[in-house]
Amino acid sequence: MSEHTIRAFDADLGELARMVAEMGGLAEKEIADSVMALARRDVELAQKVIALDPSVDSLQRAIEEKAILTIARRQPMAVDLRDIVGSLRVSNDLERIGDLAKNIAKRVLALDADIAFSQVVRGVEEMTKLVLAQVKRVLDAYASRDVDKALDVWRRDEEIDAVNNSLFRELLTYMMEDPRNITSCTHLLFCTKNIERMGDHATNIAETVHYMVEGRPLADERPKGDDTASFTALARV
Amino acid sequence: MSEHTIRAFDADLGELARMVAEMGGLAEKEIADSVMALARRDVELAQKVIALDPSVDSLQRAIEEKAILTIARRQPMAVDLRDIVGSLRVSNDLERIGDLAKNIAKRVLALDADIAFSQVVRGVEEMTKLVLAQVKRVLDAYASRDVDKALDVWRRDEEIDAVNNSLFRELLTYMMEDPRNITSCTHLLFCTKNIERMGDHATNIAETVHYMVEGRPLADERPKGDDTASFTALARV
Numbered sequence: 001m002s003e004h005t006i007r008a009f010d011a012d013l014g015e016l017a018r019m020v021a022e023m024g025g026l027a028e029k030e031i032a033d034s035v036m037a038l039a040r041r042d043v044e045l046a047q048k049v050i051a052l053d054p055s056v057d058s059l060q061r062a063i064e065e066k067a068i069l070t071i072a073r074r075q076p077m078a079v080d081l082r083d084i085v086g087s088l089r090v091s092n093d094l095e096r097i098g099d100l101a102k103n104i105a106k107r108v109l110a111l112d113a114d115i116a117f118s119q120v121v122r123g124v125e126e127m128t129k130l131v132l133a134q135v136k137r138v139l140d141a142y143a144s145r146d147v148d149k150a151l152d153v154w155r156r157d158e159e160i161d162a163v164n165n166s167l168f169r170e171l172l173t174y175m176m177e178d179p180r181n182i183t184s185c186t187h188l189l190f191c192t193k194n195i196e197r198m199g200d201h202a203t204n205i206a207e208t209v210h211y212m213v214e215g216r217p218l219a220d221e222r223p224k225g226d227d228t229a230s231f232t233a234l235a236r237v
Numbered sequence: 238m239s240e241h242t243i244r245a246f247d248a249d250l251g252e253l254a255r256m257v258a259e260m261g262g263l264a265e266k267e268i269a270d271s272v273m274a275l276a277r278r279d280v281e282l283a284q285k286v287i288a289l290d291p292s293v294d295s296l297q298r299a300i301e302e303k304a305i306l307t308i309a310r311r312q313p314m315a316v317d318l319r320d321i322v323g324s325l326r327v328s329n330d331l332e333r334i335g336d337l338a339k340n341i342a343k344r345v346l347a348l349d350a351d352i353a354f355s356q357v358v359r360g361v362e363e364m365t366k367l368v369l370a371q372v373k374r375v376l377d378a379y380a381s382r383d384v385d386k387a388l389d390v391w392r393r394d395e396e397i398d399a400v401n402n403s404l405f406r407e408l409l410t411y412m413m414e415d416p417r418n419i420t421s422c423t424h425l426l427f428c429t430k431n432i433e434r435m436g437d438h439a440t441n442i443a444e445t446v447h448y449m450v451e452g453r454p455l456a457d458e459r460p461k462g463d464d465t466a467s468f469t470a471l472a473r474v
Contacts, residue, residue: 061454068308068322075309085305092329172419179413186409186426193427217298 024139030101035128046108056098063091086212093201100194134202150209160199261376267338272365283345293335300328323449330438337431371439387446397436
């Protein structure tokens, strides 16, 4: 590549990184706001989350377009190519995270509070803090191409699964205790599941960082694969 | 492009189309088998579905690699570029469909049958037939670049949402009637939600076919966006 081409290519990569960072910021906001809206049953905030989601989707399409055009124009090899593929993959996961947050926000619009709700929702907030910390850390790892930090996120997904399992049990108990809890607990079951899946997307991003830097997929069994425990927990309650 | 390059490029596109078709076949099999395993509580078949899923994931990675290399090597423009981007998008949706089917299969391993189960599971099977027909049709539309057929799939997603809403109500009623139904009904709630989301991915693929052929995104509000009805139905039971 000529010096000019190299500069132009670096500018393309920089722009892609900036767009992914912007998308990451929006996804983090959607996570935090959707669960805050849930905890406070704040319909107005929930509607803001729903209204924000199309911006996240547009950013994903813009990243895809920019990535594809950069590949076609510059024909990058090896680490540069992986960098661009990485931005495609990360933006896919961020779009999914935004979608899950939007889904939680939509449930806020339909939610009635009951006895179980106020007791369980604190657990949901705690779980969200864990997931949000994972998302922040993995976006840092992505921005700095830090494989160790990414692997750390990858390993910590088990904690979230454990919290998820215990919330599941708790919710089912409330449902069995009093049928009037069933509707709101069902909403919370789905919200909890969505938050757990945000955690899975954080581990996906961790895998992408590993692939970008090391040039090969993570060999170990991923922690997220095993959610049999949660299903078994469900069956046992 | 020289004649040789054009031939090589056509071979690349043909190979991508073949890989997406293969992936589509596997995803269809996962849908059908996971719900058959659920209906019959067939643990062995469920395990086969779980064992099949990594092949779907590998195919997605292979399609991504092939697509990216083809873009870098041939620098296609316009409709050819959209064709390749389309294969990337469709393979993403098929991977998600496979994941949702695997998730249903995992629940089979933890499921107990009770009174509600046998009554509701027929509805789940009917819903799956609708979704499977949607997936088949949209993969046909993709293979033949048939926008009208794709739009037809896109519009029909509402039917699936309606069936989903009525199953949701039914499940909640069983849970309220007898707390012993709660565990299995919770599993079925998640299975039903997964099947509905498979339908959403079929509409995504329909949008991709539209984009590939027309070169612009679908302007209308997509039908899948509005699942408020399902949440409201939940709240009302």
